[in-house]
Amino acid sequence: MKSKLITLFALLFVLNSNAASAQTAMDIAAKMYPGWNLGNTLEAGPCSWLSNDVDYETGWQGTKTTQEIIDYVKEKGFRSVRIPCSWHIHMDSNHKIKKQWMDRVQEIVDYCIKDSLYVVLNDHYDNGWIERSFDSQTPQSIEQNCAMLDNMWQQIATRFRDYDHHLLFAGLNEPDAGRDDNNRKAEIDALVKYEQTFINTVRATGGNNATRVLVVQGPCTDISVSYDYAELPIDPTPSALMFEVHFYSPYNFCQMEKDESWGNAFYYWGASNHFPSSTHNPYWGEEDFVISELEKMKEKFTSKGIPVYLGEFGALWRTMPSGESQNKHNASIYAWYKTVTQHAVSNGIIPVVWDTNYSQRPSGTIIDRNNLSIYCQRAYDGIIEGCAAASWPFPTLIEDVTINGADHSFNHQIYDLQGRPLPDIPEKGIYIMDGMKYVK
Numbered sequence: 001m002k003s004k005l006i007t008l009f010a011l012l013f014v015l016n017s018n019a020a021s022a023q024t025a026m027d028i029a030a031k032m033y034p035g036w037n038l039g040n041t042l043e044a045g046p047c048s049w050l051s052n053d054v055d056y057e058t059g060w061q062g063t064k065t066t067q068e069i070i071d072y073v074k075e076k077g078f079r080s081v082r083i084p085c086s087w088h089i090h091m092d093s094n095h096k097i098k099k100q101w102m103d104r105v106q107e108i109v110d111y112c113i114k115d116s117l118y119v120v121l122n123d124h125y126d127n128g129w130i131e132r133s134f135d136s137q138t139p140q141s142i143e144q145n146c147a148m149l150d151n152m153w154q155q156i157a158t159r160f161r162d163y164d165h166h167l168l169f170a171g172l173n174e175p176d177a178g179r180d181d182n183n184r185k186a187e188i189d190a191l192v193k194y195e196q197t198f199i200n201t202v203r204a205t206g207g208n209n210a211t212r213v214l215v216v217q218g219p220c221t222d223i224s225v226s227y228d229y230a231e232l233p234i235d236p237t238p239s240a241l242m243f244e245v246h247f248y249s250p251y252n253f254c255q256m257e258k259d260e261s262w263g264n265a266f267y268y269w270g271a272s273n274h275f276p277s278s279t280h281n282p283y284w285g286e287e288d289f290v291i292s293e294l295e296k297m298k299e300k301f302t303s304k305g306i307p308v309y310l311g312e313f314g315a316l317w318r319t320m321p322s323g324e325s326q327n328k329h330n331a332s333i334y335a336w337y338k339t340v341t342q343h344a345v346s347n348g349i350i351p352v353v354w355d356t357n358y359s360q361r362p363s364g365t366i367i368d369r370n371n372l373s374i375y376c377q378r379a380y381d382g383i384i385e386g387c388a389a390a391s392w393p394f395p396t397l398i399e400d401v402t403i404n405g406a407d408h409s410f411n412h413q414i415y416d417l418q419g420r421p422l423p424d425i426p427e428k429g430i431y432i433m434d435g436m437k438y439v440k
Contacts (some may be wrong), residue, residue, distance in 0.1 A: 021049040023165055024239035025213045026348070029307035032080040032118045033345055034383050036366070037071050037312060041065060042105060043084035043124035043173075043214065053090050053101045061357040070111040070374045077384055080118035082352050083108060083309055086126040087152050098156050106159065107209045113166055120215060120309070120352075121160070122170035123152065130194065132290040134177045134187045142190050146197045153201040161207035169197035170215035170311070171226070178219030178229055188219055188229055196233040199402030203236060213240050215309050221246040227296040232306075242350075243301050246312040247340060249293065250285025253332070254315040257362055267318060268328055270335035275328045287339055294343045302348030302394070310344050314354040316362035317376045326361060341386025346391050352385060 040060040047059035058064055059215050073081060083105070090101040105121070112119045116171045125131060130145050153171070160167055172194065177187035183207040202209050216233060218226030235241050248254040253266035267280035274281045297308040315336050320326040337353075355366045359375060366383075368375040 005284065008078050013241070014077060016245045024305075025242050026239070026302075026305060026307050026394055028118065028165060028168075028213055029242065029309075029348070029350050030392045030394070030396045033350045033352075034078055034341060034387050035080040035082055035118075035350055036078040037082045037084060037121075037352060037354045038065065038108070038352055039084060040356040040358070041084070043126070045085050045086055045089050046385075053098055054104050056086075056090075057104065061070055061369075062094060063357055065108050065111070065349070065369075067111045067114065069374065070108075070115055073367065074115045074117055075111045075386075076367070076374070076380070078117070080095050080350070080352065081112045082120045082122070082170075083112075085121060085154065087123050088126045088129045088148070091152075095151055097152070102155070102159055109160070109163075109167065113163065114161035116166070118168065120168045120170050120311070121156070122173055122215070122247045122311075126174045127172075129260075131175050134175065134179070134190060135183075137190055142193060142387065145372070146193060149194055149197050150201045153198055154205060157205040157209050161205055163213075164208060167212065168213045168215055168242070168434055169202055171195055171199075172217045174221045174246065174314050175217055176220060178222075178225045184229060185217075188231060191217075191219060192231050192233050199212075199233055199235050211237050211240060214240060215244050215311075221249060221311070223293045223296055227300050230300070238307060242307050242309045243297075244309040244311045245297065247293070247310055248312070248314060250282060250289070253282060253285065253336065257316065267332070269315075269321065269332040270339075273332040273335060275325045278324060281326065290336075290339050291343050293345050294340070294349060296376050297349055298347035298393070307346075308349040310349050310351045313344075313351060313352040314339055314364040315379070316364055317379060318362045330378045333376065334382045337379045337382025338386040338389070339382075341383050342390045345390035346393060351383070351386075354377070 041057055044059040044061075045056045047056050050056060050059055063069070067359050070081065085105055087097055087101075090098050092098055100380065109119055109121060124275050125129075130149065133141060133145060149171070153169070157169065175191050175194070177191040180187065198216070200215055202212065202214060218230045220226075221244055226243070227247055230243070232241070232243070238261075249268060250269075252263060252268045256265040259265055264279055266282040267284075268274050268278065269282055269286060271286060315333060316330060317333050320329050341351045353366055354364055356364055357367070357369045358365050359368060363376070365375045366379055367373075374380045
C-alpha cells in the first residue's frame with residue numbers, strides 16, 4: 001500500500017510538472033482575475049524633489065509597499081497584481097538600470113510571488129520616452145528606440161529569468177499610436193516593431209523567458225482602435241502572448257472631473273440609476289455600449305486563443321454636490337464596475353482595476369493601503385460580484401466535467417479526484433482546483 005501511494009504521488013508530481021510547462025497564455029489568464037494595479041507607485045517620476053531613486057515609490061502617493069499590503073490584496077480576492085514600473089528614468093549615464101532600483105522592484109515582485117499571485121511587470125509611461133514618440137518619429141528615432149528597448153528588457157529579463165510562469169512581462173503601457181488618421185499606418189508599424197523587439201529580446205535571454213507569457217499593447221490601448229487596426233508581432237513561442245487594452249469609458253462618467261463647455265460630467269450610470277431632472281445623467285455609454293466594446297475583443301482576439309489583458313479600468317467615485325443623489329451615484333459606481341468585470345471575464349478578458357491610493361474624492365481608489373481597508377466599497381463589491389456572476393468562456397488544462405448527467409465548469413471550485421465539488425476547504429488529500437491537481 002505504501003509503495004502504491006508513493007507511486008501515485010510521484011505520478012501526480014510528473015503530471016503537474018508537465019501541465020505547468022504546457023500552460024498556454026489562455027490557461028494562465030483563467031487564473032488571473034480579478035487583478036489589481038499597484039498604481040502611482042513604481043511608475044512615479046521624474047521627481048526632481050527626491051534625490052534617491054528608491055524614494056520615487058512614494059513620490060505620487062505616501063505609502064511604501066509592504067508584504068502586508070500585498071497579503072491584504074490577496075485576502076480581498078485579487079489573484080494577480082500589475083506593477084506599473086518606470087525604468088528609463090532610473091538608468092545611469094551608461095544606460096544601466098540602477099541596482100538599488102532593480103533590487104527594490106524585485107523585492108516587491110517577490111512579495112506577490114510569495115502569495116502565489118500572478119504578476120505583470122511592464123515599462124509604464126516612464127516620462128513618455130517611447131510612448132509619446134510616435135508623432136515625431138523618424139527611421140532614425142525608431143531604430144534608437146528599438147536599441148534602448150532591447151537594452152532595457154535585456155536587463156529586466158535577465159534579472160527575472162528564473163522566475164516561473166507566475167511572472168509575466170508587458171513591453172509598454174499606453175503607446176500613443178494610431179490616433180492620427182493621416183499617419184496611422186506608420187505609427188502602428190512602429191509599434192509592432194517595438195513589440196517585436198521586446199519579444200525577441202526577452203526570448204533571447206533564455207531560461208524561463210523562452211516560454212514566459214508576454215503582453216503586447218494595442219494602439220493607444222483603445223478597444224475600438226485595436227479592433228479596427230491592431231496588428232500582432234510574431235512570437236516564436238506558440239500560445240504565449242496576451243493582448244492589452246484599457247477601458248475608462250464613458251469618459252464623462254469615468255474620468256471627467258467637472259462640466260466643460262462641450263459637455264457635462266456624468267454622475268450616474270446604468271438604466272436604473274438616473275436621477276430625475278439632473279443635468280448629469282448619461283446620454284451615451286451605458287450597458288449596451290460597454291458590453292459591445294468588450295465583445296469586440298472576443299471577436300478579434302480571445303475567440304482565436306489570444307487572451308485579452310484589460311490592464312486598467314476604473315471610474316471616479318464622487319461626493320455629490322448639494323441637491324444631487326449620493327445613493328444613485330453609489331449605485332452607479334457599483335453597476336459600472338460589475339458590468340465591466342462580468343462581461344470582461346465572460347469574454348475571456350482579464351479585468352485589472354486601476355488603483356492610485358488617493359483618498360480624496362473624486363477618486364478611483366479601491367484599497368486604502370495605509371490603513372489596509374477598502375476605500376470604495378461599491379467599486380470593490382462590483383468587481384467581486386462581477387467575477388462571481390461571470391463564467392470563463394474557454395477550457396483550460398482540465399475540461400469541464402459531467403456529474404450526474406449535468407455539465408459543471410470548475411470556476412475555481414475545489415473538486416475531489418472523482419470530479420465531485422467539495423463545499424469546504426478540504427483537509428489532507430489530493431484535489432483538483434483551477435484545472436490542476438494539488439496535494440494538501
